[in-house]
Amino acid sequence: xxxxxxxxxxxxxGETHFVxxxxxxxxxxxxxxxEIWVTESSVLNEVEDDLKTRIHLLKISNKKDFIxxxxxxxxxxxxxxxxxxxxNSIEYKSALHDQKSLLGGAMLEIVQxxxxxxxxxxxxxxxxxxxxxxxxxEDAEEVNVLFLENxxxxxxxxxxxxxxxxxxxxxxxxxxxKSLENKTSFGVPCDAMVLRDWIALEDYLEAICVVLAxxxxxxxxxxxxxxxxxxxxxxxxxxxTYDRLEVxxxxxxxxxxxxxxxxxxxxxxxxxxxLSFLSLDKTFKSKSVYDIVGELIGVPLSLVTKG
Numbered sequence: 656x657x658x659x660x661x662x663x664x665x666x667x668x669g670e671t672h673f674v675x676x677x678x679x680x681x682x683x684x685x686x687x688x689x690e691i692w693v694t695e696s697s698v699l700n701e702v703e704d705d706l707k708t709r710i711h712l713l714k715i716s717n718k719k720d721f722i723x724x725x726x727x728x729x730x731x732x733x734x735x736x737x738x739x740x741x742x743n744s745i746e747y748k749s750a751l752h753d754q755k756s757l758l759g760g761a762m763l764e765i766v767q768x769x770x771x772x773x774x775x776x777x778x779x780x781x782x783x784x785x786x787x788x789x790x791x792x793e794d795a796e797e798v799n800v801l802f803l804e805n806x807x808x809x810x811x812x813x814x815x816x817x818x819x820x821x822x823x824x825x826x827x828x829x830x831x832x833k834s835l836e837n838k839t840s841f842g843v844p845c846d847a848m849v850l851r852d853w854i855a856l857e858d859y860l861e862a863i864c865v866v867l868a869x870x871x872x873x874x875x876x877x878x879x880x881x882x883x884x885x886x887x888x889x890x891x892x893x894x895x896t897y898d899r900l901e902v903x904x905x906x907x908x909x910x911x912x913x914x915x916x917x918x919x920x921x922x923x924x925x926x927x928x929x930l931s932f933l934s935l936d937k938t939f940k941s942k943s944v945y946d947i948v949g950e951l952i953g954v955p956l957s958l959v960t961k962g
Contacts, residue, residue: 721761
């Protein structure tokens with residue numbers, strides 16, 4: 656699969672998600688020769704005037720419109736952002752995999768008749784409210800904050816967030832980002848593999864660090880991260896290296912949650928976080944997550960080293 660930087664004409668579907676908007680802006684800023692088509696106009700409000708000339712709004716009212724537009728524009732690829740939500744009221748299904756949908760039927764027809772290799776970025780967000788999590792301050796189990804998955808031409812980012820009851824789901828990102836500001840120095844070392852200016856609004860994001868930990872089985876890896884819950888003093892935990900992880904029988908890792916200012920909090924000293932393994936293609940075995948994501952999406956990810 657070619658990285659995004661090798662394409663000049665890209666159709667982006669699902670760009671209304673904050674990840675999509677940020678990615679559109681990043682691509683336009685990074686590559687002066689890229690032209691982007693979008694299916695929703697709101698992203699135009701997020702970009703500078705000098706970049707708008709390279710964004711084209713594709714109006715689709717039926718399947719024929721989509722097919723005709725494909726013949727006219729001949730996009731190099733389709734960057735398909737798929738958002739799945741636990742809340743059924745804001746469910747967004749994969750257009751390509753849902754043959755009943757307008758775009759799904761059109762895309763399937765195009766993919767079957769061309770050599771197109773669509774790139775999928777799957778953003779899966781579960782809204783988990785505090786009253787649904789028993790004893791979260793004492794025993795935070797099965798909480799994945801960042802899970803990146805790569806197989807063939809799909810990238811997935813999953814964020815599970817604890818929200819206060821009165822917080823609207825659309826506002827979670829602002830609370831999440833604000834909680835990260837000026838918290839780039841920790842009691843546990845951070846490998847500084849940072850997804851920055853890509854998964855959040857750069858004006859608010861100070862840094863998100865993740866760590867690549869090698870698993871015991873084959874060539875499996877896990878990216879782990881833990882964000883601060885705003886209602887508690889639990890500082891942002893960033894994975895740590897493999898020798899700081901203890902694998903439990905149930906597959907969970909045990910961390911010591913420490914902060915250099917307050918030391919290790921007793922109530923959080925041994926917090927189990929359930930994690931999922933991801934298996935990478937052999938070509939990616941020796942590469943870091945930083946390298947993998949950068950190559951796949953063609954957008955350099957900032958390496959934050961400040962403390």
